Each structure stands twice: as C-alpha cells, then as structure tokens.
Amino acid sequence: MANKIRVTVWNEFVHEREDEAVKKVYPRGIHEAIADFLGKDGSLSVRTATLDQAENGLPPEVLDSTDVMIWWGHMAHDRVSDEVAGRVQARVLEGMGFIALHSAHFCKPFKRLMGTNCSLVWREADERERLWVIERGHPIAAGLGEHFELPMEEMYGERFDVPAPDATVFISWFEGGNVFRSGCAWERGAGRVFYFRPGHESYPTYYDANVQRIIANAVAWAAPRVMLPGAAGCPNELVALERIEAKLGAKR
Numbered sequence: 001m002a003n004k005i006r007v008t009v010w011n012e013f014v015h016e017r018e019d020e021a022v023k024k025v026y027p028r029g030i031h032e033a034i035a036d037f038l039g040k041d042g043s044l045s046v047r048t049a050t051l052d053q054a055e056n057g058l059p060p061e062v063l064d065s066t067d068v069m070i071w072w073g074h075m076a077h078d079r080v081s082d083e084v085a086g087r088v089q090a091r092v093l094e095g096m097g098f099i100a101l102h103s104a105h106f107c108k109p110f111k112r113l114m115g116t117n118c119s120l121v122w123r124e125a126d127e128r129e130r131l132w133v134i135e136r137g138h139p140i141a142a143g144l145g146e147h148f149e150l151p152m153e154e155m156y157g158e159r160f161d162v163p164a165p166d167a168t169v170f171i172s173w174f175e176g177g178n179v180f181r182s183g184c185a186w187e188r189g190a191g192r193v194f195y196f197r198p199g200h201e202s203y204p205t206y207y208d209a210n211v212q213r214i215i216a217n218a219v220a221w222a223a224p225r226v227m228l229p230g231a232a233g234c235p236n237e238l239v240a241l242e243r244i245e246a247k248l249g250a251k252r
C-alpha cells in the first residue's frame, strides 16, 4: 500500500488514572504505550482516542479516516454508547480492520461482530503464560518462533465463546493448567477482525517485543483491501445488465 495505514488506538483509559499500580506500568495510558511502538513504523499513521472524549472519541469523521482500529477496554464497556458501537461495527463490515486486545473480548463492538457471548474463565494469580504459535505461516505470526513466554499474566481460559475462527494463530498455556485460543482471526463483511489475548493492565505486557511484533503484524494483516461504503444497503437492482426475454405465462 502506497499510503500509510491509518491506525486509531482506542482505550477506555480508566484503570491507568484510578489505580496507582497500573499508573506506574502505563503512566500515559495503555493507548499511548501502543501508539509509541506502532509510531516507530514508518508505514503507519497512528493516533489515539479515549472514552471521555466527545462521542467516546469516535465521531464519524474519525471512523471515516481509520483503516485499522485497536481496542482496549475492561471496566467501562457499558459506557461506550450503542451508537458508537454500531458505527464501529458498520465500518468493519465496510472494510476497516479491528483488533480487540485482552479484556476487549467483552467490548460492545467485538460482541456485535461475533454475535456470541464472548465469555471465558479468568484468574489473577501472576501466572506464567506460554503462547504457542500454531500457524507459523500466518502473516500475524511473521518473525516469531515456535513459542514465547510472558513471565506473568492474568489467566484467560477456555471455553472462549466465540464463533470458530477462520484462523487460530496462537494458543496459550498457563501455569495453572488452563489453555486458551489467544490469537483468533475472522473475516466480517469486507473487514478483518483479530483478537489477541495478552495485555492485563497491571503487567508490562505491551512493552514485550513479541507482543509488539504481533500487534504490528496484525495491523498490516487487518488493513483494508477494499472499502465498500454502503455495504449495509440492499438495493432493488431495477436495471439488468442483459436484456431479459419475456416468458410465456409469466405474470408480467
């Protein structure tokens, strides 16, 4: 793509302002930490948006100029308006990429795109997480080995109630024995959706080199190949390409 991929990193930005321990890990918020490393990639144009801004930071003009949206949310999913959630979903169906991180498994746009509960089991116990790269040839796994580890993370375990992914790129194993489909890819309409599990707010996960590589790979993978504005319409195609012969006994 000749033009830069326009990325909007959305974050509810609540924990990092209310919880001292989280603030220490992400002083300017998770969104700024993600924008920092993505901003070093010359092929991307990166900006951020947060819940407290007008229209939750996502008025139509922001959506219209976003190729890939990254979403982090946890405790304030219900404060995102239904209108904004619908706007994000519609833009994905038109071709925008959407990357849901960690607790964004329960955010409104992701749930709308999946159509299922998106539920899972979880535990906060400083567990070691080993991510197995099970689709080494997938673009989102580019540059990774067979597996990598995060020394401490929150556990997310199966069953993850999502539709069967088009590709399951990563599976996580946790110290306590649970497993989880940690990297799942889907197509929705003309858009691409990727869910990536790691990123609990109290761990420095978004500074990890492998995690950063995966998010950058996912942005490139999810970038629109085509945009189809008006994809929601169902027009009556009155004018046919070919002449239609009148049929004997037909009503008209």
Ligand code: ZN
Binding pocket: 102, 103, 154, 199, 200, 201
């Ligand atoms: Zn979490």
